[in-house]
Amino acid sequence: MGKISEKQSDNSVRWSLSANYLELIKNRLDSPKNDLFMELNQAFEQAVADSKNLSERPSNETLLQLYSLYKQATEGDVNGEAPSMFDFVAKAKYEAWSSLQGKSKEAAQQEYISLVQKLKS
Numbered sequence: 001m002g003k004i005s006e007k008q009s010d011n012s013v014r015w016s017l018s019a020n021y022l023e024l025i026k027n028r029l030d031s032p033k034n035d036l037f038m039e040l041n042q043a044f045e046q047a048v049a050d051s052k053n054l055s056e057r058p059s060n061e062t063l064l065q066l067y068s069l070y071k072q073a074t075e076g077d078v079n080g081e082a083p084s085m086f087d088f089v090a091k092a093k094y095e096a097w098s099s100l101q102g103k104s105k106e107a108a109q110q111e112y113i114s115l116v117q118k119l120k121s
Helices: 006-029 032-051 060-075 088-098 105-120
Strands: none
Touching (some): 032 060, 032 105, 060 105
8 A cells, every 4th residue: 555645645634534524513413402493593584574464553662672682683683773762763772772781682583573473473
């Protein structure tokens, strides 16, 4: 047998690590936790659709709560600069979203779903 060069050895290690990494990703995607994540996303998407067809218009306070939970669930923590204090609506939305800073996207999705279910009943 011929001698294995250092470059060939490095490449075989890389391929081995890549194969292990792909197997790890596959296992994670097949895991029950991923199924729960997908179920939560589907329930959230349904709640978003349901929120557009409520029998009664929610109060402004509730609309702000829906807005802020939606933004936190879809974008995470507030970003960008706060709007001018003279733009009252934009300022209220920004402050409502900002108040949720640090809340996970999943927790925001769950709270949004719960609020929409409450509004539907």
